[in-house]
Amino acid sequence: MFDLFAKVFGRDDASKEVAKERLRLVLVHDRASLSPQALEDLKNDLLKVISEYMDIDDQGFRVDFSRHDDAMALVANIPIRSVKRKSL
Amino acid sequence: MGEAIVITSGKGGVGKTTTTANIGAGLAKQGKKVALIDADIGLRNLDVVMGLENRIVYDLVDVVEGFAKLKHALIKDKRFENLYLLPAAQTRDKTAVSPEQMRDLVGQMKEEFDYVLIDSPAGIEQGFKNAVAGADKALVVATPEVSSVRDADRIIGLLEAQEKHRPFLIINRIRASMVKKGDMMDIDDMIEILAIELLGVVPEDEAIVVSTNRGEPAVLNLQSKAGEAYRNIVRRLEGEEVPMMKLEDESRFMYKLRKMMGFKG
Numbered sequence A: 001m002f003d004l005f006a007k008v009f010g011r012d013d014a015s016k017e018v019a020k021e022r023l024r025l026v027l028v029h030d031r032a033s034l035s036p037q038a039l040e041d042l043k044n045d046l047l048k049v050i051s052e053y054m055d056i057d058d059q060g061f062r063v064d065f066s067r068h069d070d071a072m073a074l075v076a077n078i079p080i081r082s083v084k085r086k087s088l
Numbered sequence B: 001m002g003e004a005i006v007i008t009s010g011k012g013g014v015g016k017t018t019t020t021a022n023i024g025a026g027l028a029k030q031g032k033k034v035a036l037i038d039a040d041i042g043l044r045n046l047d048v049v050m051g052l053e054n055r056i057v058y059d060l061v062d063v064v065e066g067f068a069k070l071k072h073a074l075i076k077d078k079r080f081e082n083l084y085l086l087p088a089a090q091t092r093d094k095t096a097v098s099p100e101q102m103r104d105l106v107g108q109m110k111e112e113f114d115y116v117l118i119d120s121p122a123g124i125e126q127g128f129k130n131a132v133a134g135a136d137k138a139l140v141v142a143t144p145e146v147s148s149v150r151d152a153d154r155i156i157g158l159l160e161a162q163e164k165h166r167p168f169l170i171i172n173r174i175r176a177s178m179v180k181k182g183d184m185m186d187i188d189d190m191i192e193i194l195a196i197e198l199l200g201v202v203p204e205d206e207a208i209v210v211s212t213n214r215g216e217p218a219v220l221n222l223q224s225k226a227g228e229a230y231r232n233i234v235r236r237l238e239g240e241e242v243p244m245m246k247l248e249d250e251s252r253f254m255y256k257l258r259k260m261m262g263f264k265g
């Protein structure tokens, strides 16, 4: 009821929504026992491996957790400059 | 054979000690034989919340080290003769006791008491491990704040990893007026995030401060909303189905109270 009330009066900015969103993110890291630093390490490792095959734009390279309904996914966005030609 | 219940949270200052004292007094009022263990070694507090600080002779560490007999260290409550407190040592630290020793002690106490309630210290280190070691059931106390919910989540993870009984949640210090404005997480938000079973919701209540001042648990105060919430929790622990108390706006509650007492307006 109050939820509806809050929505009707456009209180999506209510601080509890901010709290929930922040908690969701922080808990993903906590539960995966992956600190922001560990995520950064993972990103660098990924970058190294993929670079052996492709020339990637490391500025635009992103790795993040993302929520799809009830499931969590690790989503990487990897802009490619060019694919390396395999030498025979 | 009684049941041992640990009251824990991760974060400090969210209401573990208050909850232990109130559930303990509430169960005792129902005629159960209850022992409270203050496992917060070095930061003894349950004694003052219970109003028993003047009666301490021996403590938990004295018993574990064999310096005192359990029956000599247990302090009898002022109000209920079936309620006892085993105080924490004040001048020692958590390493004075091991989880194995706690398991033995709690096991021994369960033979004599219907309930053994263990007040856990904050943190996830040895003090926490000591507190949960002998427990059959865990109650996780959390307030509707980001840091508290986050720490509760950690604790729940640790408890589940130990394959303990699935922990139950007690939400403390909820404020209906703030929930209504959307400025405080509500019960559903917290259950959704923490994904454990809810045992009770205790509102923010000045009566808690007053009762702590006096050393008289609010559960015995029939006027207190928090007291009512704790009475409900006690009944649920006893296996009764009690619907969740409707949270009222404090201002509305005061209005009703005034009306009840015959004031106009």
Ligand SMILES: Nc1ncnc2c1ncn2[C@@H]1O[C@H](COP(=O)(O)OP(=O)(O)O)[C@@H](O)[C@H]1O
Binding pocket: B009, B011, B012, B013, B014, B015, B016, B017, B018, B019, B045, B172, B173, B174, B202, B203, B204, B205, B206, B208, B209, B212, B226
């Ligand atoms: N429902 C409540 N309403 C008002 N004050 C509360 C409530 N619960 C706890 N408090 C207060 O919060 C403080 C911390 O509570 P305490 O039980 O000592 O927490 P912990 O044992 O988790 O550190 C105390 O001063 C207590 O009186």
Ligand SMILES: [Mg+2]
Binding pocket: B016, B017, B018, B040, B045, B119, B120, B121
């Ligand atoms: Mg405490």
